[in-house]
Amino acid sequence: MTATISKEHIMTDASAQQSSQPPPTPDNVADVMRPPLTTVEQDDHVAAAAYLMKHAGETALTVLDAHDQPIGIITEADIAHAVADGKDVNSVRIHDLMTTHLTVVNTTTSVRDAARIMTAGRFRHLPVVGDAGLVGMVDITDVCRALIDTAIFRLPRTGMAKPE
Secondary structure, three states, rough: OOOOOOHHHHHHHHHHHHHHOOOOOOEHHHHHHHOOOOOOOOEEHHHHHHHHHHOOOEEEEEEOOOOOOOOEEHHHHHHOOOOHHHOOOOEEEHHHHOOOOOEEEEOOOEHHHHHHHHHHHHHEEEEEEOOOEEEEEEEEHHHHHHOOOHHHHHHOOOOOOOOO
């Protein structure tokens, strides 16, 4: 049996190979950030922050002031340290644990710059601000996905399926 390869077959294979190329790496944090769906106020109990994190599937919450401007961040690590220190999360307030020297980026910050900022500061979350205040949150997983494999970048945040 002899196989015949037509010009159309070669063109089809070439097109398929071109379309299987990964999309370009996202340029800025606006491409990878998530909206700030869950925020807290500094006078809330730490237990409330833990509850919100669990039910929202988040590992950090941005703390907002009365004008909806970010003034701090509280992470699951902050809460774990408080529990390990024997603090009662039902009586401790968020302002007692939150990081107040907040580092933020804007929507035009490059993904690579966000990675550099996170590495230099040794933190995993960056609130993203715009002209109107808080517009999103980017975490180390979002940044790594964008830098390592753009096919993974396009997967839902909760899924860990392998790219084809």
